Amino acid sequence: MTGYLVRVFRFGYGCGIRGSIDSPYPYPYPYPDPMSRHLLTIIALLCFTPMVFAETLAPQKILFVGNSITKHGPKADIDWHGNWGMAATSEEKDYVHLVTKALAAKQGAMPEIMIKNVADFERNHVGYDITGKFADAAAFKADLIILCIGENVAALKTPETQAKYQEQVTALLKTLKSNPQAAVIVRSSFWANEAKDTAMRKACEAVGGTFVDISTLSKDEQNYARSERPYKHAGVANHPGDRGMAAIAEAIVKAVK
Numbered sequence: 001m002t003g004y005l006v007r008v009f010r011f012g013y014g015c016g017i018r019g020s021i022d023s024p025y026p027y028p029y030p031y032p033d034p035m036s037r038h039l040l041t042i043i044a045l046l047c048f049t050p051m052v053f054a055e056t057l058a059p060q061k062i063l064f065v066g067n068s069i070t071k072h073g074p075k076a077d078i079d080w081h082g083n084w085g086m087a088a089t090s091e092e093k094d095y096v097h098l099v100t101k102a103l104a105a106k107q108g109a110m111p112e113i114m115i116k117n118v119a120d121f122e123r124n125h126v127g128y129d130i131t132g133k134f135a136d137a138a139a140f141k142a143d144l145i146i147l148c149i150g151e152n153v154a155a156l157k158t159p160e161t162q163a164k165y166q167e168q169v170t171a172l173l174k175t176l177k178s179n180p181q182a183a184v185i186v187r188s189s190f191w192a193n194e195a196k197d198t199a200m201r202k203a204c205e206a207v208g209g210t211f212v213d214i215s216t217l218s219k220d221e222q223n224y225a226r227s228e229r230p231y232k233h234a235g236v237a238n239h240p241g242d243r244g245m246a247a248i249a250e251a252i253v254k255a256v257k
Contacts (some may be wrong), residue, residue: 006243017043032172058107059183059256063142063176064096067152068117069190069239069248071096079232087225087239095240098147098249103256114140125168130175146252147204150189162199169203175205179206184209185249185255191217191241210255217247227234 056190064070068086071094080086085094092101096115104110116137119127131138143146149169156162186204188197192215206212216222223244224236 005108022058056077058109058111058143059103059142060109060111061140061142062100062103062111062113062144062146063137064113064115064146065118065137065172065176066115066146067117067122069095069151070148071115077238078236080236081182085086085245087236087241088245089228089233089242090219093242093245095148095245095248095252098246099252102249102253106253111144114142115227118149119152121168121172123154125153129166130168130171131162134172134175138175141179142176142182143179144185144256145173145209146185146187146201147173148187148248149175149202150193151191153196155193156195156199162195166199166203167195170198170206173209185212185252186210187212187252188212188214188246190218190244191238192216197247210257211222212255213253214248214251217244223247 018060019212024242049150070085071083072080072086073083074081082088082091085096087092096113100111100113114137116134118134121130121133127206147169147174153165156165169186173186176182177184184207186200186209188211197213197215201211201213217240221227224237225231225241225244228243229242231237
């Protein structure tokens with residue numbers, strides 16, 4: 001069969017098919033016989049379809065965009081000494097590295113990652129220079145973008161402020177999606193907030209992304225860092241601990257298609 005397939009590729013077009021070896025038709029025959037055409041179609045599908053499928057499931061460059069839950073440098077005055085997602089007990093236990101590890105195991109290769117803290121955007125999103133401040137993230141050209149924000153956004157008390165936040169998050173996602181084929185995942189706030197989460201969900205839908213709702217996590221006290229060890233600063237203690245980080249990571253990994 002292998003030899004036959006090789007001959008089909010070699011003689012499948014033009015006048016090269018020999019009736020005595022490759023085709024029941026007499027030589028010369030100007031077109032491939034029906035069986036040859038079917039085999040060529042099957043071979044083409046086998047050769048090219050898996051490549052497209054693999055690219056869809058195996059992101060090579062992942063962009064994590066978030067706030068202190070994503071990454072926060074050491075700050076002694078608030079009793080935080082890590083340089084990773086607050087308040088995991090170690091780098092490998094924050095959601096960024098748990099997601100990266102899970103996807104690496106799933107695809108058999110370690111993806112390149114970029115982590116960007118955008119708490120400043122959360123606090124000052126109205127009029128924010130998105131294009132200028134996110135030029136480095138856009139240049140990274142990720143094929144998977146994971147946006148985890150909302151916790152530092154001031155309360156959206158009116159339809160106008162909610163609409164503006166939605167507009168700015170949409171603009172942010174469009175800027176980050178410099179690779180048109182990139183997949184987008186937007187996670188709801190760890191501290192659930194209907195107005196913020198609704199705005200982010202709509203922004204996510206506007207760019208064809210997948211919205212991950214983790215609103216139930218904050219209802220379980222065991223997901224907070226304060227349930228795992230004492231902290232001097234209430235703000236740090238209110239962040240997800242190792243269990244909360246693992247739950248966030250699990251929800252994100254499930255959303256990666």
